[in-house]
Amino acid sequence: MKYLDVATLKFNQEKCIGCKKCLEVCPHQVFILKNKIEMAHKALCIECGACQMNCPVDAISVDAGTGCATAVLYTYLKKYKFLRRFLKGTC
């Protein structure tokens, strides 16, 4: 199953030292190892941020967050206190 291909994931191959942590943590196998590490399946990225957090040299950047419409609405409605009680944050 695929979602919209708009993820903010960026990979700087020059910085990469090939430690393979990103291969280990990514739940959707976005990165693969050929001769070097490559960002092969960007469309599958869910912006969980695991690769960015665990890359020791900051070769990866992504605006991490959870892809949850309720959470997005909730953050938006936080501005309006009286509306907040109608929406409970999930998870």
Added chain:
Amino acid sequence: MDVKASRFDAFSIMFEVSGIKREVVSDRYIKHIVSEQKVDQKFYLKDHLWNIGVRCNINRDHYKIPTGLYQFGSPDENSKVLVTGNYKLTFDYLRKYLKKNYWVLVIDTDGINVWCAAGKGRFGTAEVIRMLKSVEIPVSHNEIILPQLSGPGIQSHLITQVTGKKVIFGPVRIEDMDTFITDGMHESMRQVNFNLKDRLLLLPVEIVSSFKYLLVALILSFVPGLPKETFWIFLVASILGNVIHPIFLPIMPFRKFYLNGFLLSLVLLLFLITNLNALGVILFGMLYTSFLTMSFTGSTTFTSLTGVKAEMDEAVPFMIKWGILAFIITTINILREVL
């Protein structure tokens, strides 16, 4: 050293490991399955009943076990060390599937599951370091195994720098742990699935949370001027959004969830056969289904925040217009009924 400060300030934690302040939400722990360090891997009626309740959104928060180091089987100094959160459902997976001997370090994730806790920074570098510093683990190696899904909250190189422990990310599913220990990592163990069983397990929470809206619909059915089908329309709308959509998700034609919702909700138009004056309420029902499907983005394993925002930028204005239209037509329907 570079610290991604957006999630937490790792430096302050390193210097203040013991004095950390945590928000205490509840002190109620489930204790009957642990005594001292020993874990009872047998399931009791109590466990099953509680778990069913939690799956249905009853007492879902604060369903947690005390933090600390536990023994699964009879571990010795060569046994592996697993780290996990203190959510009882998570712990039950360990109790059910771990057949070998392990040390298990339970950290405080405030009774939420590993993935959600990691996303919020609760299953985070700081908490792991804090627990590693406060507990003595009697092993001769220095490896710890973290759940792969804790990745978004963890900076493994920082843990290594501060505690000297080597961090290994284990398989996604705890069922694979025993095989992982003996045979090593297999590609499939890293893959997050979202198969029918995963989706079915989500249904009860979704269904229970729609009860209150159905109650409102039931009351509205008796309001003069509104169609007496109101309750049934919303019941079907809710089934479409909460049950049909999750089950058939892989074969839905659109990538944007809310469009699938509107597509499914066309079924509601069948109510026009019994009552033409139900159109306004039907439009509301369609809106409800679409909203439910859009909300389901949060339960799936393959949506990204940027994607959801893009969908919502399109969906929300459309839904507002739809809602206004539904309101106007309902008003006309009521006037026709009453006059």
